[in-house]
Structures are given as structure tokens and as C-alpha cells.
Amino acid sequence: MQIAIIDDMPLNLLLMEKLVAHEAGAIPHTFVDASEGLKWCLDNEPDLIIVDYMMPGLDGLEFISRVRERHPREEVPILMVTANSERTTRYEALSRGANDFLTKPIDKHEFAPRVHNMLKLRQAHKLTRDRADILAEEVRKATADILQRERETIVRLARAAEFRDPETGAHIQRMARYSALIAEHLSQPGSFVSDLLLAAPMHDVGKLGIPDHILLKTGALSPDEREIMKRHTTIGYDILKDSASRVVQLGASIALSHHEKFDGTGYPNRLSGRDIPLEGRIVAVADVFDAISSSRPYKQAWPIEKAVDLLLDGRGRHFDPDCVDVFLDNLDDVIAIRDECADD
Structure with a gap:
């Protein structure tokens, strides 16, 4: 003493x-x-x-x-x-x-x-x-363990949807990182950026509820089949919505809103403009860009230039202009993520 x-x-x-x-x-x-x-x-x-x-x-x-x-x-x-x-x-x-x-x-x-x-x-x-x-340190360790288990569950849930869809695990990594990149350059809080990185891969979890003959169909969908496919947004929302986890709740919002369009012609609720949750507007850009710029068993990858043209063409109609602008302003980082998380 x-x-x-x-x-x-x-x-x-x-x-x-x-x-x-x-x-x-x-x-x-x-x-x-x-x-x-x-x-x-x-x-x-x-x-x-x-x-x-x-x-x-x-x-x-x-x-x-x-x-x-x-x-x-x-x-x-x-x-x-x-x-x-x-x-x-x-x-x-x-x-x-x-x-x-x-x-x-x-x-x-x-x-x-x-x-x-x-x-x-x-x-x-x-x-x-x-x-x-000592108690604070034990609480910190326990909280970190809970968060790690939560993240593991989220990843496994996203992969469960992935196994039913002819997309790759690299796709959900890329689109999640694209989403975080957009959010960061929109000056969103760090907590939102990190949550979005975890939640974005759950965007298509509702495809677990879509019949195989529709989900795996290689040809064009009929009008009735297309309506059934659209239900994956509400199915995903219903799967995730009641979670106590902040990240899973964010995933529920993304699942429901990532097919809405800025001009109000999207689905399932035909929301428009800023009525679409920001996370849905962000993931829409990230998901579409990666889908068209990646190879699938049923299609070839579009060149980056063509994918960029599609985003520019859909700016203000399909996509939030702000999200498109920050995405394209940081295209070098986007390409670096694409190369780092290649399908092979």
C-alpha cells in the first residue's frame, strides 16, 4: 500500500x-x-x-x-x-x-x-x-462467444439457401463485401456496415421455400412460376423477422426489400425511392452487379464494362442513384474484391 x-x-x-x-x-x-x-x-x-x-x-x-x-x-x-x-x-x-x-x-x-x-x-x-x-472481462468474453455463434448460424443459414441455388459461396461473399463498401462510402455508422456485411448473405434465404422445379429451372419461367419465385422475398422475411438478433432482423429487411425498385416497379410491395430501406437499396446494387458479372451454369459472365452500363441505365429507375454513384466511384475496390473472392 x-x-x-x-x-x-x-x-x-x-x-x-x-x-x-x-x-x-x-x-x-x-x-x-x-x-x-x-x-x-x-x-x-x-x-x-x-x-x-x-x-x-x-x-x-x-x-x-x-x-x-x-x-x-x-x-x-x-x-x-x-x-x-x-x-x-x-x-x-x-x-x-x-x-x-x-x-x-x-x-x-x-x-x-x-x-x-x-x-x-x-x-x-x-x-x-x-x-x-474481472466480471467485465468475463462478460466481454461471453458476449464475444455469443456473437461468434450468431455469426456462425447466419453463415450456415445463408449456405443452406446457397445449396439449393446454382450460385456459389463466393457470390455471397462478394455481394456482402460490395454491400459493406457501399454503406461505408455512404458514411453509414461502423456498426451498420459490420452488421450489413453479416446480414447481406441472407438476402435469398427465402429460396429455401421455392420448389426445385422452379428454382432450378434452366429455361425461362412462366408467368405463374415467376410469381412463385417472387415469394422468396416474403418467405425469407417470415423466416428471419422474429429473431432477437439485430443482424438477423436486418437480414429480414434485406430479404423483403432487395427486389424493390427505386421507381416503384419492384416487388413484393412496390415501394419506391427512400421508402425502400437503405439496406435493401444497397444490396440491390451489390447483388445485381455480382449476378451479371459472374458465370453460372446457364450463362456467361458479363464484361465489367457491360455490367457498369447496366447499373448506369438503371440509375434512378431500378437502383438508388446514390448507391450506384458510390459503387462506381470505388470500382477499383470492387474489382479487387471480385478478384479476391473469385469463384474458383
């Missing part, structure tokens, strides 16, 4: 140092110069400060005020030693942050138990603080 003793009288310092030394585990640090004592107290975390009231230059009241700017009352106890028995002095010392008082001349029978009691309180505070830190 580190104890700072500040008194301009060397004899008093020596006496208090000897008395403090009787306390088990106590290490006294004595200062005849109040300014030097203050500097040590501000640069360190003492377990107890014993300070004289009447000192030249920096008196005990000002000393306490300066210490309390660095060490709150509940953390570091301060014991003031004074020959002044006036109540006003004590009231002022208490208001500035003193915890207890000793009156000169020092009585060792009073000094020892007061120091002992204050150090015991300090030990209890440190123990409580350490326990709180």
Missing part, C-alpha cells in the same frame, strides 16, 4: 513515517515540499494521502483540490493533519475532498487505527474494482 505523507516540518514527517511503517505492507513516501508531493500523487495512484493543512506556498486545502482533479474521493482516501480546530476549516476540507482529520500534536494511539481503517477501506475498494474488471 503506497502512502504519501506531505508536511513541511521534517520532524512531523519522520514521526508519521515511523508510525506508518508499523502497518503491514505499507510503503511511505515522504515530501517536505508540497509541490513535489503533489507531482508524485498526480503521477501515481497512492492508496492513502496524509497531508498537513498549514504549509508554505501550497496549503493543504489547495493540495486536496488538485489531487481530487486526478483521484476521485471514492478511490484515494485523504487524511488531513491540522492544528486548526475551527469548524470552518474542516468544512472547507471536506467540501474539497478530505475523508478524515487528525489534530496536532499527533497522538500515535489515534493515528495508527485511523490509518489502518482507511487502508482497509482502500483495500476493499481495490478488491471491488478488481472484481468488477
Whole structure:
């Protein structure tokens, strides 16, 4: 236990140092110069400060005020030693942050138990603080474990839909990263960007509810089949909507809205403009770009230039203009993601 003793009288310092030394585990640090004592107290975390009231230059009241700017009352106890028995002095010392008082001349029978009691309180505070830190760390670890399990479940859910669809795992990686790129350059909060990166792969989870003869059909869909295929948006929403997870709730919104069009001609709810959730507008750009610029068993990949032309043609009609603009402004990063997450 580190104890700072500040008194301009060397004899008093020596006496208090000897008395403090009787306390088990106590290490006294004595200062005849109040300014030097203050500097040590501000640069360190003492377990107890014993300070004289009447000192030249920096008196005990000002000393306490300066210490309390660095060490709150509940953390570091301060014991003031004074020959002044006036109540006003004590009231002022208490208001500035003193915890207890000793009156000169020092009585060792009073000094020892007061120091002992204050150090015991300090030990209890440190123990409580350490326990709180340990508990906070355990909570952090448990929360991280829960988040990791949540992410694993989300990835597995997205892959379950992927196994029923002739798209690749690389597709959901690319479109998720494209989505995060767009969100970041739209100046969205970091939490939204990271959540979107996890939620975007769930955009087509509703395809789990689409019959194979429609989902895997290589030819053109009939009008009735097309209407059934469109249901994957509402099916995905119904699968995800009641989750307590913020990321899964975001996935539900994406599943429902990523086929809406900016001009109101999309599905399932024919929303338009800013009525379409931002996450749906973002994923629409990312998903379509990756779908047309990637090879599938039933089609060849479009050249990047042609895919860019499609986005420009659909700007303001199919796609949110802002999303298209930031996507194309960062096309070098898009191509880097495409190359890094290639299908092979």
C-alpha cells in the first residue's frame, strides 16, 4: 500500500513515517515540499494521502483540490493533519475532498487505527474494482462467444439457401463485401456496415421455400412460376423477422426489400425511392452487379464494362442513384474484391 505523507516540518514527517511503517505492507513516501508531493500523487495512484493543512506556498486545502482533479474521493482516501480546530476549516476540507482529520500534536494511539481503517477501506475498494474488471472481462468474453455463434448460424443459414441455388459461396461473399463498401462510402455508422456485411448473405434465404422445379429451372419461367419465385422475398422475411438478433432482423429487411425498385416497379410491395430501406437499396446494387458479372451454369459472365452500363441505365429507375454513384466511384475496390473472392 503506497502512502504519501506531505508536511513541511521534517520532524512531523519522520514521526508519521515511523508510525506508518508499523502497518503491514505499507510503503511511505515522504515530501517536505508540497509541490513535489503533489507531482508524485498526480503521477501515481497512492492508496492513502496524509497531508498537513498549514504549509508554505501550497496549503493543504489547495493540495486536496488538485489531487481530487486526478483521484476521485471514492478511490484515494485523504487524511488531513491540522492544528486548526475551527469548524470552518474542516468544512472547507471536506467540501474539497478530505475523508478524515487528525489534530496536532499527533497522538500515535489515534493515528495508527485511523490509518489502518482507511487502508482497509482502500483495500476493499481495490478488491471491488478488481472484481468488477474481472466480471467485465468475463462478460466481454461471453458476449464475444455469443456473437461468434450468431455469426456462425447466419453463415450456415445463408449456405443452406446457397445449396439449393446454382450460385456459389463466393457470390455471397462478394455481394456482402460490395454491400459493406457501399454503406461505408455512404458514411453509414461502423456498426451498420459490420452488421450489413453479416446480414447481406441472407438476402435469398427465402429460396429455401421455392420448389426445385422452379428454382432450378434452366429455361425461362412462366408467368405463374415467376410469381412463385417472387415469394422468396416474403418467405425469407417470415423466416428471419422474429429473431432477437439485430443482424438477423436486418437480414429480414434485406430479404423483403432487395427486389424493390427505386421507381416503384419492384416487388413484393412496390415501394419506391427512400421508402425502400437503405439496406435493401444497397444490396440491390451489390447483388445485381455480382449476378451479371459472374458465370453460372446457364450463362456467361458479363464484361465489367457491360455490367457498369447496366447499373448506369438503371440509375434512378431500378437502383438508388446514390448507391450506384458510390459503387462506381470505388470500382477499383470492387474489382479487387471480385478478384479476391473469385469463384474458383
